[in-house]
Amino acid sequence: MKQQLKAIILVCLSLTFFGCESLPPSKKVGAQQKLPRQVINFNNNWKFYREDPSGLTERPVEEVVLPHSVKIEPLVVNDQWQGKSLYSKDFPVEKVKNEKWFFHFEGIMQEARVSINDSLVKTHKGGYLPFTVDATPFLKNNSQNIIQVEVINVDDATIPPGKPLADLDFNLYGGIYRNVQLIKTNLVHISDPVYAKEVNGGGILVHFDSVSSEKASGFVKVHVVNDAEAEKELKVRAIFTSEEGVKMTFLTPYKKLASGGDEHFTAEVSVENPKLWSPSHPNLYELEVEVLEGEEVIDRQAITTGIRKIELTGNAFYLNGQELFINGTNRHQEYPYVGYAISNEANYRDAYKIKQAGFNFVRLSHYPHATAFLKACDELGLLVMNAIPGWQYFEEGTFAENALQNVKDMVCRDRNHPSVIFWENSLNESGMTEAFMVEANEILKAELPYDNTFSAGWIDHPAYDLFIPARQHAQPPNYWNDYNTPNRPILIAEYGDWEYYAQNAGFNQKAFGDLKEEERTSRQLRAAGEKMLLQQALNFQEATNSNLKGEQTIGMSNWLMFDYNRGYANDLEASGISDIFRIPKFSYYFYKSQKPPYQGNFSEPMVYIANYWQPNSAPDITVYSNAEEVALYLNGELIEKKKPTRTSFSDELWYPPYTFSIPEFVPGELKAVGFIDGKEVATHLVRTPGEVSKMALSVDISGKEIARETSDVVFVYAKLLDENGTLVHNASLPVTFEITSGENAELIGENPVKAEAGIATILLRTKEFKAPVTIEARAEGIPVSKIKVE
Structure with a gap:
């Protein structure tokens, strides 16, 4: 019965025609033109069907836009949908002679079977890395064609991460x-x-062997395929363009390329006075590569890259010849409700928030994230540790083979990003065999056989260049501070959560034997209140301070940036310094205060009062700041002006927090002022909240406007305020959102949604956002609030 139903659906999908995306006439699919390469957005106008795992209910066929999640899930995902689904799209082919057509899929979770015109073309296993299909042999010229993708998302022990969802930490x-x-x-x-599967090749490969502020020299290697019937005599031109518009052109010698053959062309590159890439100055170059037959350009491709020099010693990391301590975080790519199905712009906004928090580094936990996220890290200046999919699972055989293939695919996809400095070709917290670890590193070094290729592993094994344990993998009070393996650098890949939660649980996260009391844990939702959020911030502060005592510690990344869902848990993992809606907690401002002012982008002076100043607030006021001095005022009267005081929890910090004591609560306004060289540089105000009397709506753009031509997803916040505009942190009114005007937009999430700590959040998803959208929000007893999203 299931097979009959599926066949009926396939026929229905193939009979329904949906045209190409809205493109200028010169870019429409099948248009007659001589452009050497066209990259066409293929996200719109898909038909989608989700099977009922029980086989009892026929689900309707929907029209969807990619990126797409099989199911909109609740905020807390405790019974995630698993099963099979089908995507289908019709497209016209008016094929110009001598063309190749490829479909490039950036990510499908987690097994995909691609058919074109009823011919199975490709089966791909793995949810986090791309694959490409050569559609050319399967196309029907001058007619409608159909592409179908069967997506299978079920427990599969052969596909990394391999662990059943019910036992998985994401x-x-x-x-x-x-x-x-x-x-x-x-x-x-x-x-x-x-797709090429060429070791140390395929596509475009950029590498600089020698880098200084005076000169950078290296090469551009380009893999060219000749599927024409005749031999071709070709050369490659590489054009570097700086952000200031300075162009540098490099050529390869001519080579004869036989019909059906392929060849790598290498151009030697030398850049005088290069603009070097770093977190404080993320300078980028556009690299345009052209394949020439005579003077005719027969293929052209452009990428963005950067020039930087990275070095690793036994106890330090160097960038462009200067020692740099790595201070970072971990990130899961999940959004509420839509899961992984987020836009390029949403990925950028996450990177922007990580940079805003004061970090210079992000570890991709525990799988490769979207190319758009890496591009954002390149642009914003975030160092990256890339990672293959894995968590607490290993099996020899097919699983291990697929994990090794992930190493190859990850490196081939991401090798030209200047942000990527470490390759975590290690299955996180998994009992890998000696043979696997050695082979994984051999693959990495074969793909990138350069002195500045650095592998990272959670097991202290000589195959890895960098040892990346979690803090809780060692014992208190020293943790990893007494680690002293000669010439072996260490980066604390996770800290601040588990050691304050269930220290003696080891790796069994479902059966902890020594659960810490609630007031000690770092897992605190924003609604937990001021006291709990201060405890979380203190935990991160204490762990940060401890990590800085290690002589061989080159860096650290906290656990983690954003709250997220886990397959095995019935609650949110809440150790994020921002919640799942990307709203900061107190801990966020602790980290923001640890970035020095006036050192490149995102390094402004700051001051933040970690207190709501209400009757049950702590009398000891914590203030985070990177200023030299801070003055605190209560209702305009100076409480104290002081420099920070170092304690056993802050004696290694770059900028210790300030603590002010106010013996008695007096309602009103707290004001903190930060000073550098005696001058006022930053201010923060906190007012005692009153009763909720109004609401204010905002849309979270975070450095990237809503996409015009493609789909996008943004957070819409409704803040519950008193008459003075102060956020009422204990307010939990239900808020109902509604789109009252505008097209190609929808709201996703609980609606009405109960406000958490004074803020109610919903998602706005747009498609071809070319006209304003008006959103209204309502809550009992207060006026309607409205926002016009331009």
Whole structure:
């Protein structure tokens, strides 16, 4: 019965025609033109069907836009949908002679079976890395064609991370959750680096062997495929363009490329006075690569890259010749409700928030994140530790083979990003065999056989260049501070959560034997209140201070940036310094205060009062600041002006917190002022909240406007305020959101939604956002609030 139903659905999908995305006439699918390469957004107008695992209910066929999640889940995902689904799309082919057509899938969770015109073309296993399909042999010229993708998202021990969802520390959200492109090239073309499967090659590979502020020298290697019937004589031109518009052109010698053959072309590159990439100055270059037959450009591809020099010693990391301490966080790519199905712009906004928090580094936990996120890290100046999918699971055989393939695919996809400095070719917290660890590192070094290729592993094994344990993998009080393996650098890959939660649980996160009392844990929702949020911040402060005592510690990344869902848990993992809606907790401002002022981008002076100043507030007022002095005022009267006081919890910090004592609560206004060189540089105000009397709406853009041509998803916040505009932190009124005008937009999430700590949040999802959208919010007893999203 299931098979019959599926066949009926396939026929229905194939009979329904949905045209190409809205594109200028010169870019429409099948248009007659001589452009050497077209990359066409293929996200719109898909038909989607989700099977009922019981086989009892026929689910309707929907029209969807990618990125897409198989199911909109509740805020706390304790029974995530798993099963099979089907995506289908019709497209016209008016094929120009001598063309190649490829479909590039950035990510499908987690097994995909791609068919074109009823021919199975590709089966791909793995949810976090891309794959490409050569559609050319399967197309029907001058007619409608259909592409179908069967998506299977079920427990599969052969596909990393391999562990059943019910036991996994994160969720695997099914669907075509990243972008799809239709790529049209000539028969002679630059290959896709993952598709080509060339060791230390395929696609475009950029490497600089020698880098200084005076000169950078290296090469651009380009893999060219000749699918034409005749031999071709070709050369490659590489054009670097700086952000200031300075162009530098480099050529390879001509080579003859036989029909059906492929060849790597290498251009030697030398850049005088290069603009070097760093977190404080993330300078980038556009690299345009052209394949030339005579003077005719027969393929052209552009990427963005950067020039930097990285070095690793036994106890330090160097960037561009200067020692740099790595201060970072971990990130899961999940959004509430839609799971992994987030836009390029949403990925950028996450990177922006990480940078805003004062970090210079992000560890991708525990899998490769979207290319858009890495591009944002390049642009904003965030160092990255890339990682293959894995968590507390290992099996020899097919699973291990797939994990090793992930190493290859990850490196081929991400090798040109200046942000990527470490490759975590290690299965996180998993009992890998000696043979696996050695082979994983051999693969990495074969793909990138350079002195500045650094592997990272959670097991202290000589195959890895960098040892990356979690803080809780050692014992208090020293943790890893007494680690002294000669010439072995260490980076604390996770800290601040588990050691304050269930210290003696080891790796069994479902059966802890020594659960810490609630007031000690770092897992605190924003609604937990001022006292609990201060405890979380103190935990991170104490752990940060402790980590800085290690002589061989080159860096650290806290656990973690944003709250998230887990397959095995019935609550949110709440140790994020921001909640799942990306709203900061007190801990966020502790980290923001640890970034020095006036050192490149995102390094402004700051001061923040970690207190709501209400009757049950702590009388000892904690203030975070990177200023030299802070003055605290109560209702305009100076309480004290002071420098920070160092304690056993802050004696290693770059900027210790300030503590002020106010013997008696007096309602009104607290004001903190930060001073550098005697001058006022930053101010923060906190007022005693009254009763809720109004509401204010805002949309979280975080450095990236809502996408115009493609789909996007943004947070809409409704803040419950008193008559003076002060957030009422204990307010939990239900808020109802409604779109009252505008097209191609929808609200996603609980609606009405109960406010948490004074803020109610919903998601706005847009498609081809070309006209304003008006949103209204209502709550009992207060006026309606409205926002016009331009």
